[in-house]
Amino acid sequence: MSGSDDLPPARKNPFSPMAVARIPDDFQEDLDPADVTIATDATRQAVAHLDSYLEGPADTGTVFAVLGDYGTGKTHLAVRLVQHARRVLDDPTRALYLEATADSFIELYRRFMQRLGREGVRAQVSDYYADIVADSLQSTGLTADTLDWLGSRQLEPQEVVERLGLMESALLRKVQDTLRQVTNNKDFGTALTLLLRPGFEHAVWSWLLGGAPDQVLVERGITTPIDTEVAALEAMGVFALLFGGRRRRFVLALDELDKIFSADKQPQAQTMAAFQTLLQVFAKAGACLVLCGLPEFRAVLPPAVRQRIPYTVTMSGLSHAQVREFIVRAQGGRGLAPFTPETVRYLRDVAGGNTRNVVRLCHRVFRLVDDRARETGDPDTTATDDMVRQAARELFGSLSADDLDGAVRRLLDANGWEYWHNHLLGTGEDSKAEFWVTFPDHDGGCAVLLEGSLLDNDDVTRVMRRLSAVREAEPDAQVVVLVNGVLTDGVAIQLREPLGRDPLVFSERSFAEDFKALVGATGFRAEQDPVSALRQRMDQLSRQQAGIYGFIEQLAEHVDGVRTSSDRQFSAIGRQLNLLVSAAPGRTSPESRLPGEVERLFRDAVDAVEGIVQVDLMLGEAFDFAPPRTQEAVHRRLRTPEFTDAAAKAILIQKAVLAFRAALSEWYRTQADSPDAEDRLEQLCGIYDDIVEFLPLFELDPLFTLPPWSARAGGLVVDANQTTRRNRVHDALRNLSPRVQRAVVKGLHEH
Template sequence: MSARSDLPPPRKNPFSPMAVARITDFDADPDAVDVAITTDATRQALAHLASYLDAPPTRGGRDRTGTVVAVLGDYGTGKTHLAVRLVRHARQVLADPTHALYLDATAESFIELYRRFMQKLGREGVRAQVSEYYADIVADSLQSSGLTSDMLEWLGSRQLEPQEVVERLGLMESALLRKVQDTLREVTNNKDFGTALTLLLRPGFEHSVWSWLLGGTPDQVLVERGITTPIDTEVAALEAMGVFALLFGGRQRRFVLAVDELDKIFSADSRPQAGTMAAFQTLLQVFAKAGACLVLCGLPDFKSVLPPAVRQRIPYTVVMSGLSQREVREFIELAQQQAFGTRQLAPFTVDTTRYLRDIARGNARNVIRLCHRVFRMADDLSHAPGGEFTVTEEMVRQAARDLFGSLSSDDIDGVVRRLLDAGGLDYLHRHLLGVAEESLADFWVTFPEHAGGCAVLITRSLLDNADVAAVLRRVSTVREAEPDAELILLVNGVVADGVAIQLRELLGREPLVYVDRTFADDFKALVSATGRRLGGDTDPMSALRWRMDQLAKQQSSIYGFIEHLAEHMDGVRASSDRQLGAIQRQLAALAGGASGTSGGTPVREVESSASRLPGEVERLFRDAVDALEDLTQVDVMFEEAFDHAPTTTQEAVHRRLRTPEFAQAATQAVFMQKAVQAFRAAVSQWYSSAEDADAEDRLEELCGIYDGIVEFLPLFLLDPLFKLPPWSARSGGLVAEVSQGSRRTRVHEALRNLSPRVRRAVFRSSRLT
């Protein structure tokens, strides 16, 4: 028996490795909540919701006034967590918990968002709501006839459904249903919906009505009643959502709908058409009229692209901010109390908690991920001889470097170079401004007719005093060499809060931190601003000549890109032909009765055909596996090597395999691919017992196992693969650089937060939805 066999097992880690809010079925497990602390934004949002929920009916017995609340914040600030918390709070207050719903707008269109909204409401839920209106009309009929005793009591308490009362007393059903139809037409302000919803009360029409409500073409039975238009446009979908806000928010009831990730529909890159925007404005008005509460969550971009007339319909805005030091300590204590039953800060200390918060800059997701990593690091070290279970600042720094891997130096140089080229700017790369080595500018941008220039200094993460000292020396040396130079400090990593404050005093602004989503716009704006400051009052003709030179350079850059793209497409076409031949040979082998792995057919293809998952779940796994395969192209490379390949192909294979960076990164990618495939197989097996009482817990456990594995497989370790051109494709410098960004984006989108997205897709496809 080894000496380590006597060591205690690893402690349970109380912190989530992915730090993504759990979106589960609220009814199935109302107590399954993440650790929650109450921030200023949380208090503000809960206050707006409480004001709506506690408001009495308006004068004259009319319905309550509705409201709209926008929750804005960057990635990882807790928007989804807050949206879920608001919905849970509303469900605790409302008499009918189905009147509070959460939706995420991952479908990128209002059509799909509406369909999922209807699936959340459910056919029986909609029918029950229509039945409430029927019950009111039957009750009015009973009161006018003098039969107001037991039947009214049973009807009010739902011991009897209105259809049973009508049947027992022999009331005229057709006349009552006409009153229901008239009422629903008045409530929804829509003739088609008034007719269709009333038909839900009649046997034999449910399927036709529900199919139409989900966007299908109207059946003949509906066409005969004047319903001829499907709900298959964004405008129609928004109008339909307003109809159900009126339906569920009427009768002095309250209705809460939280829509998350709206930035996927409203963004600067994909602005909806004018008709869609007008319909969205109408939806906000309808929610207010219906006495309903609409919570809209998204990145700050989401609200900024809305026209003023739409923004005016959003009376309340809650902006998510970073966690304070006190809030981080509170979170750590509550997370450990939930995991261990004892509220404690250890193994963290007040100082390491403060430092952790500063490095994460209060971003909730990054705080939780750092907590997970440093807790595990402290636990691992405690098992070593003489080790202590205490988190140190060095552990926090190491965890930050491991988790928030930045671009390689070549990649960040390529990104900056492309932006400068696209702007038609003159620059020198790695230009020495003085004698000292530290006067080296990564980019020296000059502006014709202007004195001086702009020095772009690129640095890694800035986490401690040593990092700051190194940057201060560079800045000081550059300013000595070029006193009039403008400076842009670009951080390719993360910056601790304390460091940011010091640099702000030195530079007059915070350093520019590379963030893929916003970097291009931020960098171009900074360079333009420095050019204006250097220019001062220049001769208008000189400025015009400089601008014309810029346009000429931009045009030349575009022509060069088109030429490289044409070459790239030729190479891709040749590679595609070879891959198509390989696929045909594999299919022929499979048709001939080959087993799961014969003929070179990947095991995952056989698994997919043998145990197909629901569409959305299958797509998530397929996208992840395919993105990794396309990145490494190991299968294609080896197939070509054995397919009577010429000497040049053999040499190309050898070159790649001799490159340590490729071998390490490809191994990392293969491990990721195997982890995804194993995760898919486990989820496929889970579906065979999805009806069991503990199904949700077992799915949660599977997701946790996957998260624990990929924690050791960070995506930034794949960076060497992004720099390689696609296998067999001819590569020009510009094409290779452009393809790096697109391939990186594809891989990151497919793999980032995979388990939470799988979990949501499974819930939507199973009985848990």
């Protein structure tokens, strides 16, 4: 072909670039045909637990946990369980999915109430009222049809009471007494009954959402707001009793509970006790509670709480056969091509069977095949192992080399270990250890070798060559191979024997503990005498203290720099905010402003990127007749290739978000009311996903090691809050298009 214009159009990629579970807000639409579900042992086990509850005695509840690492399909399974329960129960109000997006049960409870909805709660209370009205009419001689209409809600209980002139106050007192018995809570019995009386709905609903009780509630003895974690958990139990009462079933799936329960942030003892009570209440109420999260979620629970979770489903990786089945079904049953059985097997091994990684690799390899077919004119081009390796290296990078180097340095310093950096142990380049850790009264040392992804035999050969060179120079050396990327099972098996252990794969969640344990174990000598051990420990504590003092001095310098330039910073921030507001498409224009939740998602994404780049702020200050110190700080950042490369990618991401927002604003203006509006919305989201696929978030990591811009601290000083800044950016940008799509569709349905 002579030029790009002669190339045939790219085929539609049947695989999702983000591989994120779609979470419909109302769960009432049919399953997305493109959202393939593969039956695994874990999914069958989870469905069996749910079916056992749905088909069992009406007054028997259950609790079970779904645990798995990132990308193993926990959310996908939770959504499917809720949809399955809704089909069986034929009542959408009786099965709910809830994601723990905050770090406390207070916000989770508020979102739980919003999902139930005021009318949904009122309908449950009205059912109790209808039962009481029907009981009172049994001896009045009314026809069975009338009672059936009341029982089936063709007649509302209020309508029956009014038409027959029944004593409403006496009936409502019975409702209140019943609800107090059902919920085992006087305040809720009173408040829920008031939902049946005109004029009280707003006050009751405001209190149920956590607001201070209105005077009309205070007069009836309700004086305490639902604004603590213990109160929030108690309230969720109340609604389990309300919805699960009358021998009816209720299913609640709570996802991502590791955001609340983690080793870094364990709830207080009172909160943990209240959570244990919640589990007991669900079982007592005849309801089903599904708890989803990372394995660490269950690990931090005390034994008394774990005993209240009788069943645990553990997500595992996909097998080779399951990956083949997924590819065929994702392509509409048209077969495996352009993949081959051999590349499918290799792709599964590279992804480690992780569902999300499998889908993302399929998407990228399909695109590489399509590009090759268009370039060569050969429509029968098939996937190769080289394409899988290329896709893996593009997708699954972790930290930059410099960032990983810095992370290892900080851990070694924090533990007081003596080390040499980029130390040549022998004469050849292969004998170089990125870190050579030595121990007092200990022969040899520990060589830490940093590697990128290890995918094939060439990678094995390179690592083995380095191992041989290190051990030839230092026969007593222990070796830790730290992999910054992907490690396939085949490579791990080949390296296990010569290393004496598997290579350590960098994972932000567990790296610090795993690395400390590995290096610490190499420095332990059981036969060391007590005096030497004490001297070694004192030296280590001294080095740790020196490292802490150095960090404090560095932090003090950073704070001092921020303080001395504060006036100039506030002035510059004001100018740049004005510039951003005037330049960003649709940020302030009333006619193009998006609905509230949609606008917030875009605003958070744009602001999060601006917070780590701050190029406009930095350059604006540089041209504001800044002193030489500020000019030098600008030069230091611009002389750092890692900063300029990451900043360029961040700006491209920000521009993509703004372009996505502008396109969505135009969609609202011209297409939101058209019959194919949701199809066009899906296309816009797909375009955004295809763009940011080339801009993975891990490539922004160099920006997180820099502090927020200031004249003095504009250099390469490590920011103590870099994890917080990384989390903010990842939370704002990760899975942006699915969250935008859900918010838009929800707004349209409500409208």
